[in-house]
Amino acid sequence: MVESFGHTGVSAAIVLLCSFALSENGGAQAHLPPEYEDRRIVEAILLGENESIDLDGLLDEAVWNRAVPAVGFMQQDPDNGSPATEPTEVRVVYDGTSLYLGILCLDSDPAALLGNQMQRDQPLESDDRFMWAMDPFLDERSGYFFEINPSGAMGDGLINVSPGGGFRANKAWDGIWTARVRRTDIGWQAEIEIPFATLNFDPNASAWGVNFQRTVRRKNEESRWNGYSRNQGLMQMSAAGLVVGLEELDQGLGLDLKPYLTGSITDGPVSGAAPVYRGDAGFDLSYSVTPELRAKFTLNTDFAEIEVDDRRINLTRFPLRFPEKRDFFLDGSNFFDLSTAGVTPFFSRRIGLDADGNPQRIVYGVKLTGKVGAQDIGVLQVRTADSGNNSGEDFSIVRLKRPFWAESHVAMIYTRRSRLVTGAAVLQTAGAEIQLSTSRFAGDRNLSLTGFYFWNTTPEGGGNGAARGFRLHYPNDTWQLNLSVRELQDNFDPAVGFTPRRGFRRANPEVFFAPRPADHPWIRRFRFGSDAQFLMDTKSRLVTRIYDVTVFEMELHSQDTFLFKAVPSFERLEKDFEISPGVVLFEGARYNFTRYKVEIDSADRRKVAASAGLEWGHFFSGTRREFSLDLGIRPRPGLFASVGGEFNRVELPEGSFSTSLLQSEINTQFGPWVSLSNRFQYDTISRILGWQARFRWILKPGNDIFVVVNQNWVDDQLTPAGFQTLSRQVSSKLVFTRRF
Secondary structure, eight states: OOOOOHHHHHHHHHHHHGGGOTTTSSSSOOOOOGGGGGGGGOOOOOOOOOOOOOOOOOOOOOHHHHHHOOOOOOEEESSSSOOOOEEEEEEEEEOOSEEEEEEEEEEEEGOOOOOOOOOOOOTTTTTEEEEEETTTTTTSOEEEEEEOOOTOOOEEEEEEEEOOOOSEEEEEEOOOOOEEEEEETTEEEEEEEEEGGGSSSOOEEEEHHHHHHEEEEGEEEEEESSSOOOOTTOOOGGEEEEOOOSSSSSOOOEEEEEEEEEEEEEETTTTEEEEEEEEEEEEEEEEEETTTEEEEEEEEEEEETTOOOOOOOOOSSSSSOOOOHHHHHHTGGGOOOOOOSBSSSSSGGGSSSOTTTTTTTTTEEEEEEEEEETTEEEEEEEEEEBBTTOOOOOEEEEEEEEEEETTTTEEEEEEEEHHHTOOEEEEEEEEEEEEEEEETTTTTTEEEEEEEEEEEOOOTOOOOOOOEEEEEEEEEEEEEEEEEEEEEEETTOOTTTTTTTEEEEEEEEEEEEEEOOOOOSSEEEEEEEEEEEEEEEEEEEEEEEEEEEEEEEETTTTTTTEEEEEEEEEEOOOOOOSETTTTEETTTEEEEEEEEEEEOOOOOSSEEEEEEEEEEEEEEEEEEEEEEEEEEEEETTTTEEEEEEEEEEEEEETEEEEEEEEEEEEEEETTTTTTEEEEEETTTTEEEEEEEEEEEEEEEEEEEEEEEEEEEEEEESTTTTEEEEEEEEEEEEOEEEEOO
């Protein structure tokens, strides 16, 4: 909701500004264990018996005046360690069932605020925004991420350890919470309500970890409440502050019932099949066994509302990985993740989707995620139904994780997959990882060492079904160093995992240097370095050698970037490679070649933004030229259009060919709760033009109406008719959430 401020809002803002002087340390004081005494704290104020928050963004309730704000934000960029140029205040209050945040973002030029995005869970990087992260277990290893912008757009995610080092948010998670935002003549402000039933938490914790960050996009300024070092991120909860005073929190019965109804009509004119009408129903049931442990059951699960995958052109010998987008698998997904980079023993897209990405019906699923004592636990059991030539299957996954020391852990995983056919082989994978990690090396530097070992059954015999390796990682400003070594044996193929390549040994040293010119008026930083890869077969014979050298990269304060790379490579083919129909590179051939890349990106905050890339040079036995272009247009808040393409011309003695990929998107947002997106994709390999229109109306968080249209046309070059309708489907889905 975006409204004018009005006299009531001005009066409230004056009261809030006057209270700034109450908190020189950015929060109240509280008695805490010694290890937390150096952290900034903010105290949550309990609403009185007859008090409530009218969630309208005004901050005019009396309790906001009693709450001492978190203030004193410091710049992470561009002037690291200096006070933020635009002040921010955050107040925290609560009642028995919900946590409330009152946010005041003062701005010296409110007319320059950027809030183009209005759709739920879409990127806010091009806008002004306010973000916060919460660690309700105070374990410094996981948590929740939230963000809003001045137009009321909302985003969220689950925080977990990233295989690439540091922490990340799985932003496909959809929590139930509400934000109301108002622009004012002194900036923008918001009221947030997060029900405790949305969160897992430790009811006995003396405090929760919390941190706040604000982006002033026109200045490209990032400021944070606690932990402003460039080696510390918002999601690094060991650098967070604390919220204290939360007592006697209530999740109710901890029971969420989420029934759904769907209807669809599917037509395939090319095949001549009659239209198929289908209606269905199902439900998800969630129950908080304890405030720290949540169980979820799904029956007859449907994913009609899921966005289509982005198409990609693959000129490699190995399959591409596409992200998980289904809500049942995303909820609590951080309890199944591992820190191991390059090896994925569990990948949820192997469940309920065939090799071509076509859905198989999920009969039921059961999941248990959270904490039991000091252990993180994730348990998943799913059964799929027969679909076409694919028989139904049972999938079982268990992951246990035990933290030790301040930031280290040991984790174990087990997966099982079996077809519902008598005598079918049972495919199992098991393994463990250990990570020694600290964010306080030499002061505030990040350093981690990870080792892993995984093993899977090999029904056809022969053994050699293991993967093992280690990684030493130093991801910091100004130096980033990495050394990873791993071996995947010939028969390592986790049945519920993702392994694009096996039967190799790999060493991957990486060195990057990113200096920042002091007080330069327009250059923020440079970046130079190399990411090298050496792959050998299991007999230690060289197969692939790549030096991905960043010769020069420059980032401006305006967010514009320029990149130049050189990539010398060596490839020895272990088997025939049909890179294009009729174009075959033969087993045993050896190739030395070098490619070059130039990329220019303009800042997304502009009404018209562009990204262009050009690659050229040798490619296997010949040459390859690649050109990519993406153009985005934001004429007004709530409207976004983009068009992009990737074009390749490959000329080899064995044959020449071209590929093209075209993509376009038009998003119309009628507010934070109603959106319509249109996506078009065409590639010259499949010769299929695809269109998806997706309408979403959030009646209130947890209650949604979806209408999705999918249509595909095939470019039949053998007939004068050209494009013909291959398939079309119209689906609708109504989702309702009731909490008890």
